[in-house]
Amino acid sequence: MSDLTFNKYAGAVLATCFVIAGLVQLSGGVFSQEKVAKPGFKVEVQEEAAGGAAPEVPPDWGTVLKTADVAAGQAVFAKCQSCHSLTANGTGPDLMGVVGRKPGTEPGFAYSDAMKAFGAKQPIWDYEHIYEFIKSPQAYINGTKMTFVGLKQQQDRINIIAYLHTQGSTLPIPAPNPAAAAAAAAPAGGAPAAGAAPAPGAAEAGKPAATGSTATPAAGAGGPTGAAPSAPQPAPAGGAPPKK
Numbered sequence: 001m002s003d004l005t006f007n008k009y010a011g012a013v014l015a016t017c018f019v020i021a022g023l024v025q026l027s028g029g030v031f032s033q034e035k036v037a038k039p040g041f042k043v044e045v046q047e048e049a050a051g052g053a054a055p056e057v058p059p060d061w062g063t064v065l066k067t068a069d070v071a072a073g074q075a076v077f078a079k080c081q082s083c084h085s086l087t088a089n090g091t092g093p094d095l096m097g098v099v100g101r102k103p104g105t106e107p108g109f110a111y112s113d114a115m116k117a118f119g120a121k122q123p124i125w126d127y128e129h130i131y132e133f134i135k136s137p138q139a140y141i142n143g144t145k146m147t148f149v150g151l152k153q154q155q156d157r158i159n160i161i162a163y164l165h166t167q168g169s170t171l172p173i174p175a176p177n178p179a180a181a182a183a184a185a186a187p188a189g190g191a192p193a194a195g196a197a198p199a200p201g202a203a204e205a206g207k208p209a210a211t212g213s214t215a216t217p218a219a220g221a222g223g224p225t226g227a228a229p230s231a232p233q234p235a236p237a238g239g240a241p242p243k244k
Helices: 003-030 061-067 069-079 115-122 127-135 154-164 180-185
Strands: none
Touching: 003 115, 003 180, 061 127, 061 154
């Protein structure tokens, strides 16, 4: 190979390298990558209140079903109609008469093994089990086909159960239970309801209660707490004032 031929090949290789380097620089300028201050994805997480959320107390069905908003429950049921109806099976089983029905027994519907196992130990869909199931189906029955996220608002669940009760239910509404109703209505943490009078002898908020001999005696009372009041000194004979 002559020197002229070698120089041609070497020049071509060198020119190609220059072209490639130029394209790299050009593409870097066009498609510049902006560096973020903190890599990763931002996930919004709702902070829990101090001490954690108080457990939800089930309602007294004999009280809440008689005052529930059936029309509002029908409106909430619209969220279920992509899978359920009240006339036939679809993606989910027919819900006509579901209140009081044994779980996993609607004819013609292919239930999951998890729902069949649940139905084997649970005689009927009563108010309490429907209430907990529609709150979070996957959490309540692990493996169920129902992938619905659930109804998180308690009143929505009460209203939809009241509506389903009007659709062929075989389960009567129980008699009101005042004790259960009071427990469900009590505020979290056992704090007294708004407007309730404090217990006798309770100290004001932020002020320690006086105890022992440091307590300030009430007007007209005697000495330290627990001691009898001092007896009055009799006046001397003759009515003369006592000597000072």
